[in-house]
Amino acid sequence: MNRNKSLKKPSIYIFCNKNKKNKELINQIGYGIEEEGIPFKVSLKEENSVNKLAYNAAQESKLGIGIGINNNRVLLQMKKLKEKNPIFDIKIAGQLQSKIMGINAARLEKKIPFKEFVVKED
Amino acid sequence: MELIVGVDIGNSTTEVAVGKIKGKEKVDFIACGEHKTTGLKGTDENIEGIIKALKKALAEIEIEINDIDLIRLNEATPVIGDVAMETITETVITESAMIGHNPSTPGGVGLGVGITVMIDKLSSCSAGEKVIVVIPGKIDFAEAAEIINEALKKGIEINGAVVQKDDAVLIANRIDKKIPIVDEVEFIEKVPLNKRSAVEVAASGMTIEELTNPYGIATLFDLNSQQTKHIVPVARSLIGNHSAVVIRTPTGDVKEKTIPAGKLIVFGGNKKEEIPVDLGADKIMKKIEKIQPLTDVKGESGTHVSGMLEGVRSKMKEVTDQNLNEIKIKDILAVNTFVPQKVKGSLAGECVLENAVGLAAMVETSQLPMQQVAKELRKEIPNVEIEIAGVEANMAILGALTTPGTDKPLVILDMGGGSTDAAVLTKEGNISAVHLSGAGNMVSMIINTELGLNDFKLAEKIKKTPLAKVESMFNIRHEDGGVHFFENPLPPKLFSRVVNLDGDQLIPISTNHSLEKIRQVRRDAKKDVFVRNAMRSLKRTIPTGNIRDIDFVVMVGGSALDFEIPELISNKLADYGVVAGRGNIRANMGPRNAVATGLVLSYIKQLEAVK
Numbered sequence: 001m002n003r004n005k006s007l008k009k010p011s012i013y014i015f016c017n018k019n020k021k022n023k024e025l026i027n028q029i030g031y032g033i034e035e036e037g038i039p040f041k042v043s044l045k046e047e048n049s050v051n052k053l054a055y056n057a058a059q060e061s062k063l064g065i066g067i068g069i070n071n072n073r074v075l076l077q078m079k080k081l082k083e084k085n086p087i088f089d090i091k092i093a094g095q096l097q098s099k100i101m102g103i104n105a106a107r108l109e110k111k112i113p114f115k116e117f118v119v120k121e122d
Numbered sequence: 123m124e125l126i127v128g129v130d131i132g133n134s135t136t137e138v139a140v141g142k143i144k145g146k147e148k149v150d151f152i153a154c155g156e157h158k159t160t161g162l163k164g165t166d167e168n169i170e171g172i173i174k175a176l177k178k179a180l181a182e183i184e185i186e187i188n189d190i191d192l193i194r195l196n197e198a199t200p201v202i203g204d205v206a207m208e209t210i211t212e213t214v215i216t217e218s219a220m221i222g223h224n225p226s227t228p229g230g231v232g233l234g235v236g237i238t239v240m241i242d243k244l245s246s247c248s249a250g251e252k253v254i255v256v257i258p259g260k261i262d263f264a265e266a267a268e269i270i271n272e273a274l275k276k277g278i279e280i281n282g283a284v285v286q287k288d289d290a291v292l293i294a295n296r297i298d299k300k301i302p303i304v305d306e307v308e309f310i311e312k313v314p315l316n317k318r319s320a321v322e323v324a325a326s327g328m329t330i331e332e333l334t335n336p337y338g339i340a341t342l343f344d345l346n347s348q349q350t351k352h353i354v355p356v357a358r359s360l361i362g363n364h365s366a367v368v369i370r371t372p373t374g375d376v377k378e379k380t381i382p383a384g385k386l387i388v389f390g391g392n393k394k395e396e397i398p399v400d401l402g403a404d405k406i407m408k409k410i411e412k413i414q415p416l417t418d419v420k421g422e423s424g425t426h427v428s429g430m431l432e433g434v435r436s437k438m439k440e441v442t443d444q445n446l447n448e449i450k451i452k453d454i455l456a457v458n459t460f461v462p463q464k465v466k467g468s469l470a471g472e473c474v475l476e477n478a479v480g481l482a483a484m485v486e487t488s489q490l491p492m493q494q495v496a497k498e499l500r501k502e503i504p505n506v507e508i509e510i511a512g513v514e515a516n517m518a519i520l521g522a523l524t525t526p527g528t529d530k531p532l533v534i535l536d537m538g539g540g541s542t543d544a545a546v547l548t549k550e551g552n553i554s555a556v557h558l559s560g561a562g563n564m565v566s567m568i569i570n571t572e573l574g575l576n577d578f579k580l581a582e583k584i585k586k587t588p589l590a591k592v593e594s595m596f597n598i599r600h601e602d603g604g605v606h607f608f609e610n611p612l613p614p615k616l617f618s619r620v621v622n623l624d625g626d627q628l629i630p631i632s633t634n635h636s637l638e639k640i641r642q643v644r645r646d647a648k649k650d651v652f653v654r655n656a657m658r659s660l661k662r663t664i665p666t667g668n669i670r671d672i673d674f675v676v677m678v679g680g681s682a683l684d685f686e687i688p689e690l691i692s693n694k695l696a697d698y699g700v701v702a703g704r705g706n707i708r709a710n711m712g713p714r715n716a717v718a719t720g721l722v723l724s725y726i727k728q729l730e731a732v733k
Contacts, residue, residue: 031263035227035291078595080611087595087614103288111593112226113618 032102128721155179229290234282249277282321384425455560484559517720544659
């Protein structure tokens, strides 16, 4: 039996391009997910295509929910969706939007309506 | 061969029936059409709608308007209805401020009491002080958690927190003590500082218990019996919340102001009765039934009721061009409802459901200028003969009788948008009719206000079509439990929303109401208006006043097309052994086209009479 696999916690996966990581953005997404009370895991990948990052994250996540990040472009993806058709594909403009992306990823699992990506910044 | 056309101009729809006369007593209906009534019923603007409905009908059979021999217009009932709403209770919080709302993710759990202190002033508190910390949006959650932890180390008893941003869980996860935290408090700058306050967060799946209990609040704030009385609205408005904050402020922070709901002054025969609106709909209706028939209704001057009824009157004045004092309100339908209203003295923009009474008023005018409409129509199509024929109720009965399975004695319920009309045909062939206020528009109004939609068009949609809940990116569950699967993912804005099914379109209803709640409001509104009006009209039209003395009730008109109104009425009337159902005019038109059909049929009756 593959021990590692059975220990894999159900969580939202965040895959980020290794060379273009934006620490603050990843943190904010994490805070959003945490506020909603869902576990998540961040991994850095070689992959450049943000579509692939999000798609792979969703495929590997036990919850079937993945986020792909490349620079400030963030995609929310779920297992059953096609690679080129993510749920959200947003050029993040500010902290609040990153947090909302995290909140919405969690809400996908909690099955409650998404928050709107307000442009207003504090 | 003659071509006879019946044209029925209704409040909302203009309907047309085209009949081909065969011999002297047979008629073949060869086409029909309908169009939205243009302008108000009985005005020149109707012509456009008539022509369009006619063209639609004639296009089916490739006949020109000029080939028609005779157009018969209905003698429209001069009845116009309008609706208004008045709240009869008001929640004003005088001696305390409160926050009672359901942020999706409050932090911690339990009940905490202390003095409200702004987070940047925590350092000036001394050890042992009981504190509720207030955290404005400009302070980051990590910073806030750090400050709180430091204060806790100093021995300051932090018992709860009130946060502006959606940060409660983040803070709760980073501090060393488990305290209740309420977040998403919009107007945090209005939270009174240095005041005794209590914060409560319920465990998940529960609602708060202590702050919804007046004695609970009294215990927390050492209130005497008099003060406890004042706190009742606070406790009441917090019921059902998952988290709440109550802050004790000195008297007079928020001033109380109540507007009297006023009285309805009802005139009937030589009687006059004053009915206070705050008695509620049931008592109002009972009293009104006693004074039948009404000659006029007025509102106590200087009150909301008066403003409401005067509004109806002045609208009618515009339509009918009569003097204000000639316009008499001939029927009132009152319905109990709730209106979500902002609580005065609350800090997160929360609402409480206030009791309200919805009123539909109906005005009978002296004859609508149908002659004028006929004259204008003649100008438009000079080669066709046009006449005004028969009373609307008689025509509707003639049309309704073409429904298979009906016979005398029969009542038709014509349920439209503005009014509910009923006509009875007795065994002896006598016809009498009544017009009652309250119909489809009132149902929409109730749905609109009770759900706090502020969108009349959406309310209309909710009224007309069933609901569904989007359960995943790929499927919806209908209100009857059936599941519909989509091949392509649904738009994210629909995710997990309650939606309205408008044909193939899914329209999200962006409120926090559950599907069950919206359905309940919709069905209750329909019962309150249509079932009540069905009973009222039957009691008035049936000569004996006993519903058991009638065998058949045929529902016609736009609201009879509704997916549940006929069923709600049928259920109620089944108790009296009455056959009640949606009409099926000429066995294929459904509940539509009754009057237009009657207009053509009555022409043949005339011919027979001449013979």
